[in-house]
Amino acid sequence: xxxxxxxxxxxxxxxxxxxxxxxxxxxxxxxxxxxxxxxxxxxxxxxxxxxxxxxxxxxxxxxxxxxxxxxxxxxxxxxxxxxxxxxxxxxxxxxxxxxxxxxxxxxxxxxxxx
Amino acid sequence: xxxxxxxxxxxxxxxxxxxxxxxxxxxxxxxxxxxxxxxxxxxxxxxxxxxxxxxxxxxxxxxxxxxxxxxxxxxxxxxxxxxxxxxxxxxxxxxxxxxxxxxxxxxxxxxxxxx
Numbered sequence: 714x715x716x717x718x719x720x721x722x723x724x725x726x727x728x729x730x731x732x733x734x735x736x737x738x739x740x741x742x743x744x745x746x747x748x749x750x751x752x753x754x755x756x757x758x759x760x761x762x763x764x765x766x767x768x769x770x771x772x773x774x775x776x777x778x779x780x781x782x783x784x785x786x787x788x789x790x791x792x793x794x795x796x797x798x799x800x801x802x803x804x805x806x807x808x809x810x811x812x813x814x815x816x817x818x819x820x821x822x823x824x825x826x827x
Numbered sequence: 828x829x830x831x832x833x834x835x836x837x838x839x840x841x842x843x844x845x846x847x848x849x850x851x852x853x854x855x856x857x858x859x860x861x862x863x864x865x866x867x868x869x870x871x872x873x874x875x876x877x878x879x880x881x882x883x884x885x886x887x888x889x890x891x892x893x894x895x896x897x898x899x900x901x902x903x904x905x906x907x908x909x910x911x912x913x914x915x916x917x918x919x920x921x922x923x924x925x926x927x928x929x930x931x932x933x934x935x936x937x938x939x940x941x942x
Binding site: 717722744745747754755756757758762802806811812813815816817818819820 | 829831833836867868869870872915917919924925928929931933934935936938
């Protein structure tokens with residue numbers, strides 16, 4: 714069964730600290746993996762996207778890694794800011810029948826406190 | 828802004844009401860999607876439209892009725908909803924339903940509360 718599991722479910726950190734969010738998936742055949750940031754009451758906004766051959770990709774203070782062998786990804790946030798408080802969603806897609814199917818994780822809710 | 832707008836942003840309705848959610852995309856995309864997001868659960872795909880034709884319906888109850896009059900607009904008509912239908916309803920669009928369908932842009936969502 715195609716699944717995306719994220720951990721932790723929620724996380725509280727102090728402003729300025731770093732944190733790492735995890736994503737494990739069993740989706741096959743793998744097409745790409747994307748991390749979204751979703752502010753409360755808003756739609757998800759893409760942070761990074763990685764294909765099978767990419768191991769790491771950065772977007773400012775956000776760095777995503779991908780290990781396609783172990784089917785794990787992580788999102789590392791450096792020097793956190795209050796505005797990083799949001800849900801972070803891992804989405805894995807696979808190409809089947811002529812189009813992409815997206816499998817969503819339940820998200821990690823991050824709270825950054827001053 | 829992602830180029831996808833949704834109205835209303837918040838909606839409270841009784842179980843006997845009829846209401847509609849609207850989505851508009853300004854990206855020139857050919858595929859549009861409705862998702863339901865409940866608390867602490869993954870996004871659930873409800874409907875997919877490609878070139879105004881419904882191509883996917885993920886066993887959604889008939890009290891949800893989608894409509895796509897053109898490639899820029901998507902509606903979700905609601906009637907006789909249940910309290911468990913309360914959720915954030917997200918609209919998304921992508922360039923096409925094929926190779927580029929992984930690149931989806933989301934609207935801000937409509938927060939629906941059924942009383």
